[in-house]
Amino acid sequence: MDALDFGKYNLYIWASYGLTFIVLLWNVVVPLLAKNKLIKDIKRRNYLNSNGSQVDTDNMNEKK
């Protein structure tokens, strides 16, 4: 691909674009992981509570 060959600036340009990709990816992956974790936690709590025991599985250190 000649069009994507930037000669002596190749490394600088691709480093910038690569870094951009990583930052954007981070901004999608972190919220997704947080959402999945929350839903798992809530489902686990609901399951435990439905078994009759009133368990508070909320993280104890979590701010209320």
Added chain:
Amino acid sequence: MNVFASISRLYHQFASPPYFYRISGLWLPYIMGLCALLFAYGLYSGLILAPTDYEQGEAYRIIFVHVPAAWMSMFVYMVMAVTGMIALVWRLKLAEIVMINCAPIGASFTFLALATGSIWGKPMWNTWWVWDARLTSELLLLFLYFGVIALYNAIEDRRTAARAVAILAIVGVVNIPIIHYSVEWWNTLHQGPTVTKFDKPSIHLSMLIPLLVMAIAFKLFFIGSLFMRVRTELLKREKNSKWATALLGAK
């Protein structure tokens, strides 16, 4: 019909957690889809269509990620400050959540602006970093974001933490015009503005278009990422409410 009353009703409706959760969920795929299309076109026109710069050669192509990231670093801060103001005045829970969830996204854009600027600076200025006004004030912005995140985590009660953060965010706004005008107020190594000038932008259309497309893509990306974070936080705080249990039960 009282216009203010209807605006106010709309505003309160939008700020109500179940409504926001539902609407943002409907919008999210469109926002991210459009964002992906714009990124694809922006990359194509920026890396392939745009001509080589007569002065900087190919290296100038870093502009298409550096400048949108830098614009967003300031824009996100303004969103954080404005929602902070709303949170202080009206005590809206949604405003507090939006405010605090702006911080990590804004910090990541600020980091990106600094890092790509540094990578651009090496071949153009022959140095990774200089302590000049533009670079230093942008670095200060990164520390402001870190300060916001640290302060929020340092206070136990979330509502109190949000109020403290709102004040810090509002005070920090003073840095935004300093960043913007730093290249005009001081002699710096950083080049002057090429787009946001009152006279004609000193950038050719073939370079301006990819830049603006990338800028819009970044903005949509911010909205999408913010919505994702805010939705999770809303669900977390309201997990015992009727709408949240109904929603989770249906899944």
